[in-house]
Amino acid sequence: MESNYPLVTILTPCLNMESYISKTIESVLSQDYPNLEYILVDGGSTDRTAEVICEFVAKNPGRMRLIVEPDSGVAEALGKGLAVARGEMFAYINADDTYFPGAVRTAAHWLGNHPKLAGVYGNAYWIDDTGKRIDNYPTEPFHKETLGQSCYICQPACFLRTEILRELGGFNTEYQVAFDYELWLRLAQSRELMKIDALLANSRMHRENKTLRQRAVGFEEASRALRKYHGYVPFSWAHSYASFLLDQRDQFFEPLRPSFTKFVFSLIVGTLLNWSSPFLCSAIIRSGASQAHASLCRMQTC
Secondary structure, X not given: XXXXXXXXXXXXXXXXXXXXXXHHHHHHHOXXXXXXEEEEEEOOOXXXXXXXXXXXXXXXXXXXXXXXXXXXXXXXXXXXXXXXXXXXXXXXXXXXXXXXXXXXXXXHHHHHHOOOOOEEEEEEEEEOOOOOEEEEOOOOOOXXXXXXXXXXXXXXXXXXXXXXXXXXXXXXXXXOOOHHHHHHHHHHOOOOEEEEEEEEEXXXXXXXXXXXXXXXXXXXXXXXXXXXXXXXXXXXXXXXXXXXXXXOOOOOXXXXXXXHHHHHHHHHHXXXXXXXXXXXXXXXXXXXXXXXXXXXXXXHHO
16 A cells, blocks of 8 residues: 555654654654654754654654764754655654644645645644644745745645755755755745645744744844845845844744834845845835834824
8 A cells, every 4th residue: 555655754853852852753653644754863962862762763663763963953964864765755843843643644645746846835833832822833825936025834844855855955054043944945946835725733932942042043044045045135034133133032932023223223234134236225225214114103103
């Protein structure tokens, strides 16, 4: 029967994730898809992460594999897993995220029926430390242009064709935080993804989440990727970056608080981020000034 189901490789990079790794592994192993290999790459955990994984591997020797090697970050760990992946389809899920039942089967079905697609992604929830739902992940239909405005692809809810991912060069180790956004932008230059209307994964948000812990690095890397693949850094990104520089709010648990000062500072940041293109700098200033004016008007009427 497995010959009717293309092999899917699931990869989990991990480092000191003892508190969450069991839930992640269980969500993968409980999938109802019959042809799946699961690779975990541990960068040298000092807690019980590797021990917990080994306990699962002992019970599932034909389905799981653990690689324990030092690495420079998540992108390198993912590259190691991709190098040995045997699956026709590939997905990676962080050691604190989880799949919904049927996620792999659903994604494989859609990819199988759309052979020209590089991958598919579905809907997801943001969850907290305890697994309680916080909100819906703001996914949107795939368009190359709109992808530059926001990162609306939820990483654990995305499934790709392994061959295409390798052709594109895999994961860029020059990015430590925004490597997934860099990948989506790079992929969008020549390939198509498709959003499917199915709930596939939970993305866990907590204070130790790497994206929130290294917010400044994430903004810098996203800006670098946007300049390379999108051509410029949109004002929405410049505004978020400038606001973080002023108040250090993580913009998730501590939502962004707009102010006229922040909008003005965003014009400066946007200009600096796009300094190599005078025309785009002017466009950023006009766009930002318009938004700043609208924001001021709203504040004056409150």
